[in-house]
Amino acid sequence: GFADTGECVKYKKCTNKGGICKESCGDDETEIPKACGGEGCKCCAPTKCKISGKCRKREGYCVSDPNDCIGILGKGCRRNGCQCCVCPTSQTQVLLYSRLSWGQMRGNVTFSWTGPNNNVMVKVNIEAAGYELEAEPEEVDWAIYDLPVRYDTNKRCDIIDLGTKKENLSGMFGKLTMPTDGSIVFHTTDLSLIGKDSIWGHSLRLSGKMVACSNIEGVSGERTYEARFFSPVGGSIWIRTWNWNLWLTGGVAETTGVQSTILTDLYNTADDNPVSSDHNWALHITDDQESHKGCNFLGVVYLNLTHDHGRLRIGSKRSPLSKNFYSDVTLTMPDISGNKQLYIVVKHQLDEDSTYACSKVREINPKTARAVFSSDGVSGSIFIKQTSLFSPSDLTLDLNGLRSNAGGFHVHVLPAGPKIKPWDNPCLATAGHYKPYNIDSSTSPPPGQGSHDEYELGDLSGKHGSLQSFDEIQTTLTDYNLPLFGPRSVTGRSIVIHQEMGDRWVCANLHSDLPMIRSAVTFRYPVVGEIIFEQPENDPLSETMVYIPSLVYSDGSHDDTGEHRWHVHEDIPGNDIYNGNMRCVSAGKHYNPYIVSLNQKVYGDCNSENSARCEVGDLVTRMGKLNVAGTISNGATTARFFTDTNLPLTGPHSIQGHSIVIHDDFAPIHQGDRLACSRIFRKFRHTGMVNKWTATPDSSLNNEVQGKIEFIQESMFDVTKVNVDIQGLQSIAKGWHVHMVPVEHDLEFPCAASTVYGHYNPLNVSSANSPPPDIGTDDLYEIGDLAGKYGTFENKELVRDFYNDTNLPLFGQTSIIGRSIVIHKEENNA
Structure with a gap:
């Protein structure tokens, strides 16, 4: 395989693994060292599903790396190191996936499919997490269960909460061995990704010394609806839909469809001696006016659920027996964003013409919470999004100015209040880490090494790693224990970023983006x-x-x-x-x-x-x-x-x-x-507005400045929103500030310093130490120094802009309400 001339002899065979000599190897090839002579000559052997000879009656191909094979057909390749691989075709795509970080396990399982009459490929990429990274190998059972996992509780993986076993994957493929060495691939014809027996919407459970679980999610197109009941029936009916696309040859979606699931969890709330009962039930569609007439006037039947799924069980109390789960391939949800409304109607057990209970079906929109930081040079935000209580949360960090000074960061129990005195540190009044499950942090693994249940719910740096050594960070992570739904939601609480040595440094409150x-x-x-x-x-x-x-x-x-x-x-x-x-x-x-x-x-x-x-x-x-x-x-x-x-x-x-x-x-x-x-x-929220302007006599700005500056703060714990819409500045203005006292319009010199006094500065910030305008964080300027925080009016005819200010209170004893705003000329700062 060596060239005598010192040049590369292209395409000469160089190994018994199907390699040839080339100047460079492709993405699907592996370089075999010292197998080709000549400068720049490399021996390139096929790695992934690259054809290097047919095997087993032409059902498979000989490959050196079987990692991406749907299955191995056993002996059939003569070359040393080759295996007979059933390869996924170019049309294979991931349709379903399950991701987890629980029970000292973390990773994902994907379910891929090529279309009708083809195998399902199951790819397992699960690793051990926590202290026992070097643990002895352990066999882990895995199975698919009927009921989905709820991400608003830590008691999520018990069999009693997940219902009956739907698919025994241990029996189908064998038990998993933990820790695994890379990914494991299986193929089968016994799993359905779509259709009546689809595994979508069900849960995956892994059990060994510890137990992990997660939901099987569809790749895009999922929607969640809820009908909530209070009396005489309590609980919820959840409807979830998945619009799936199977992309085939040529990139055209030749096959599409809708999967739906219905989860019922209803129980009696009105009777002193309740008993379980079975009822007819249906979806009714009506307009908004009819819905106000009560349960007996809800329009036409949209879908007879009794016909499709049998009678509805209402438990005597909330228990595993009060839950039922149904898969449906015919249910498509109508558009309920306009005047049309959808209701679930439950009939009396003994009088099918009479309505026992009803509830409006509403679509569940993703919940979001955002903490905005602008303090001590640290700026940016931490953003959380959760699609529904059946999904984990996305955690997005976008922080600047950390200066390698940060360490841990956590959700704390209480919100941070405003700074009232110059020596206040609002972060000290946020109580401890939020830990509703009473996790002992001394037993948690080092940051970033364990599964998410091994840390306090609010211990973000424990679950995802410390901010130590970062100057800035922009990343999105998945958090399996950070709910925005349910009684343990973190919305409204605070996030504290600690210094490297542990002191509380900067903090911000988590607020919903909704009104x-x-x-x-x-x-x-x-x-x-x-x-x-x-x-x-x-x-x-x-x-x-x-x-x-x-x-x-x-x-x-x-x-x-x-x-x-x-x-x-x-x-x-x-x-x-x-x-x-x-x-x-x-x-x-x-x-x-x-x-x-x-x-x-x-x-x-x-x-x-x-x-x-x-x-x-x-x-x-x-x-x-x-x-x-x-x-x-x-x-x-x-x-x-x-x-x-x-x-x-x-x-x-x-x-x-x-x-x-x-x-x-x-x-x-x-x-x-x-x-x-x-x-x-x-x-109510507090608002303040300046829209009547008075100028010093003979000022070139006299009678020219028009427009408004509006301030809105929802509560003392919220960021203040500032809306500026000013015209007539004539390119001669510069600074603009909140001053200490209101304007007296009847005076000859209403804007003079002797009238409105100096900048409003209750926290005694030294303006000499403030950064240049629009450079520093809000707290590094006087409360009233709007030009410092947002930028000056220099060389501007008009200004139309919005700002968020974490240091401009409209509530409490440091409020700016009732004070004045002064726009200064650039010349002599007049």
Whole structure:
């Protein structure tokens, strides 16, 4: 195989593995060292499914690397190192996949297919995670189960929660051996990726010493719908659809279709002695006006679900027996974005002409949460997106200015408040890491090495690796334990970036991108404090965030107390809130608009996971008891943050217009057990606007500047949005700032420093140390230095722009509301 002339003899055979001499090897070839003579001459042997001879009656091809083979046909290739491979054709594509990081395992399994009458290729790429990376080999069972995994809980992989086994992959392919050495490929005709027996929407479970599970997802085209019930039936019916495309020869989608699944989880909430029952059920389609007439006026039947799937089981209580799962290849969801509405109607068990319960079907849109950083030179955002509770979350980091100073980063329990005093560090008031599953961090593997269940839910650097040594980072990661759906949602909490040595450095709050509605309760006697409720606007079924900054006794004569029950009550309290005895009786009874049964035999099932089984007003059972501090200095110890799934702020069952009662079970009997109460009221955002401009006499800007500068802040924990639309600057303006006091328009020199005073600077920032305009983060400038934070008006005739400001409060004692804005001329900064 060597050339005598010192030049490459092209295409001369050089190995017994099908290699030839060439100047360069292709992507599907491997270079065999020292097998060809001549300068620049390489021996290139085929690697992946490159034909190098037919084998086994021309069913396969001889290859040196079988990694991508659908299957191995055994002996049939004479050359040393070759195996007889059944190759995937060029049309093979991944249709389904399952990804996981749980139970000390992480990786993915893909399911590929070439079309009808062809094998399914299953490719397993799972690795061991955690401390035991060098563990002894272990056999792992794997199987596909009926019910999907929910990503809003850590109890997700028990067989009791996943239903019956649908496909035994261990029996089909053999058990997996962990840890694996690279990917493993199988092929079969016994799995269906589409059709009535499709594995889409089901769950994959791996079990050995530890257990992992995840859902089998479709490549694009998935949508999720929910019909939620409260009374006399509680729970949900989930409809999921997948529009699949099988791309064949020529890049044309010659075969398409829709897979649908229906997951029912319904149970009785109204009866004192409930029993399981079976009912006829159907999808009805109607217009918006008809839907307001009630369950008996819901238009035509769109799909008879009883005919397709049998009668609907409603359990006596929520349990594995209350769940059922159906696959459907005929159900296509109509467009329900306009006036048409879709309802699920459940008929009475004994009277099929009468409706027992109904619920509107709504499409579940992805939830998002974003934390915007602009502090101490660190800028950017951390963005979380979750498609549904049946999918993991995407975590996107886009951070600059880290300066190799960062270390860990975590979701913390409480949101960060605004900076009030120059020495404040709001990150210190966010409590600890968010860990609803009480993971002991001392037992967690080193950062980035374990599966996601081995870390605190909020330990982002544990799950994904530290920020140490990064100056900036832009990446998107998958997080299997970071929910935006359900009672453990991280929305509304804070993310803290720590310094390399562990100190809290910078922080920002996670806010939804949706418009929000807020309600609040303000207590004034004998407890002082506030409870704030926040929920996406016009979505009463979405999660409600509940934040309690502090609760303190008003007179200072009490010790700290705990174990206080609290509820939403029906009525607005009267003057008896000040009574020494039988206080707050006027608030009435607990708010129970769905009239759920209060019989203790069944009400014991009420909890945060089963909120439809609770009174809407039963906050203590779903969220826990409250503390009240005896002094202001201890007020921070009473701070709490909750997420609730049955606390509407809009709609017919809204808690607005009702009241909150805090109870004291240790009070003297003659006083009663009601400690404090107050009504629930709508809490609005704050806005400020400047649109009437006054100029100094004889100023060249006089009567020329027009337009507005508008400021909007949703709450004291939100970023302030600034909308600038100014004309008439004549290219002579430069700085623009919030000044300390309002303009007195009647004065001869209304904009003079003696009138509006200096820049508004309550945090005593030294402007001499501020970066040049539009360079630094918001906190490095005076609160009122708008030109510093956003850029000057230099050489501009007009300005139309939007800004986000993390250091421009419209709430609280450092608010800019009521102050003035001054636009300075470039000449002499006048």
